[in-house]
Amino acid sequence: MPAGLTVALVAGEASGDQLGAGLVRELRRQVPGVRCVGIAGPAMQAAGCEPWWEADELAVMGLFEIVRDLPRLLRLRRALIARLLAARPAVFIGIDAPDFNLGVEKTLRAAGITTVHYVSPSVWAWREGRIRTIRKAVDRMLCVLPFEEAFYARHGVDARFVGHPLADELAPGGDAAAARRELALPPEGPVLAILPGSRRGEIERMGAPYAETIAWLAARLPTLACVLPVARPALLAPLQAALSAAGVDASRCRLVEGQARSALVAADAALVTSGTASLESALLGCPLVVAYRASALSLALVRGLRLIRIRHFALPNLLTPTPVVPEFLQAEVTAARLGPALERLLTDPAARATQQEEFGKLHALLRCDASRRAAEAVAALLPGYRAPNEP
Template sequence: MRVGIVAGEMSGDYLGAGLMRELRRLYPEARFEGIGGRRMEAEGMASLYPLEALSVMGLVEVLRHLPKLLLIRRDLVRRFRRNPPDVFIGIDAPDFNLRLEQRLREAGVPTVHYVSPTVWAWRQGRIRQIARAVDRMLCIFPFEREFFRDHQVPARFVGHPLADEVSMVPDQRAARAELGLPEEVPLVAVLPGSRMSEVRHLGPAFLETVAWLHRHRPDAHFVVPCATDRIAAHLRDLVAAYNEGMHVTLVDGRARDCLAAANAALLASGTASLEAMLHKCPMVVAYKVSTVTGWLARRLIRVPHFAMPNLIAQRRLVAEFAQEAAIPGNLGPAVLDLLDNPDQRTALVAEFEQLHRELRQDASLQAAAAVAELLQEAGHRPANNNEVAG
């Protein structure tokens, strides 16, 4: 059995490797080809192009690489139509994969898309293309399944792999020891982003907030994970500019350890807010982009919240501030309230535990079972049909 599979970035390589491992358990003879990274190659993937060829972010960068991306997609369409796989799986990267999936589905290849595009939040017109492109949509958040079913797209909630990976009960003491941080002090994790563009927008406001918090809680300590050396240098300069005797520790990466160690977090929206939730770390979330991008976002985005815990819960659990509201005068009091109000922290942790359990579904196993169901419809039965999860 042949499986075509394309991951568009490192997170997709991680998801793809877990999915491949579970599919091979069901179909020991399975062969995989397409595009993947080191993890997928370690599982036996024959990668036709390096993963980095698709890992392009930002409008200008995409436009510069567009001719190459189109050539790669045309080549994959030709290869897979000439020698069709038994199923094709696109992992995330919707701008690349959905068109590829549509072309292959038109040629009779069953198609799966793993990780829903944020069509429920903006550009909802894409749902028509998704309906033409995929036989199964594999959703990592529960609310996505209902959205797709409402639009007659077959969808299955498989859970979030991070929820499987992160312990239900974080060890705060061990995390602080690992980072060399004091055990008993109030600790705030500060995560202004993993990309330089995010850090440039949020870094100054976050460091001003740290200074504000230091004036109101001089005993508080702050830990800042830095995704890259360049970001670390930029944040080091900001800390020096705002330093008023603050206890600030910069850490090389290790964002998850910082969240596990902290009593509260101040962070940029995105995956960091999901990771904070899984580590049971109460948080304040901020979103800040250029004025033009913010103006467009307000007109295009159709969800009432942007922090992941709020989206998953479908209600406001954590404080979130966007654009001109993401200022120290709002961020500081919200973080201080988390530090000073243990009852609020306890209530949030209980909510986070419930959401964690909801997302903890053994995602790789569930995704493989969904692919196996589609393959069975085409006559490919697993080696052990009893192992297919419901």
């Protein structure tokens, strides 16, 4: 293999940074001497990726919300493309962040640079027309959900299911008693974890109904304790304000910075804003209810353009033969709807067991040593690379 190969990567947000860190570690193990560069967060940097920009530059989401940061993102993308075209890496890997990365990948591929996208956009769920862009933009798609490989094959895109890194990292059966001690929660009695999301817009839309749901449950379950992991310190104040407005006793609900996984291990059930956190809850074996409210403009665009193609939006329900996780969307996100669904999980062991049985099957399906398999799929595209068992 030629010496001094460079692989460029771009990750957006904390989840992409974690995926990229596992990939970088495996690439450096499988391809000694490879140099990894790009847009990287702290986890990727710790794994050995040289940062050209920080990953939190891309922490933007939503059809409407992205408009606010569009000029800055376009300047960043132009600067990144110029630097990549000058450096000409052996492979470029866009990790998630499709609205940013697919445009980069399309330009680079047209210039003769091999491109990989890690974590498929949900084209099978909504905006399926993006498949035409993907076909032009990527040489290989790395999929973390098992049904995606066949979907791409039908559309003429080279795709590999590598498994989901979270399933390699997480497992059910954690020590709930130890997690409760860590979080200063009562050793006995029901515990509810609330994961409201990591973006300010999500907190603004979900904070009030979640706080009202806590109040609804507290009136019916006198010994209920709640733990609310806060993704970033900046989100603490709006959540405290929502809890206060709903009349939630501060002693009943612990707000902690980070520690979401410990909260899920400690809890009997969870209320989770739709996203990767719902899959984390399932893989940790924590029964859950999933909710989501989009901004009014985002919802109007989605409905007006008929962009959604699926009946369920919670990740666990998309991956199990029988949907078992209650879902609540938009106007359904109220204490009157969320409260009874959570009360059932908190008080009925059979209801919890039904979810947990499906979650065990899901864990087995997704646990495939994803970082190793992803690195193998990338390394196979490097010039002159031979797998260890090849002659």
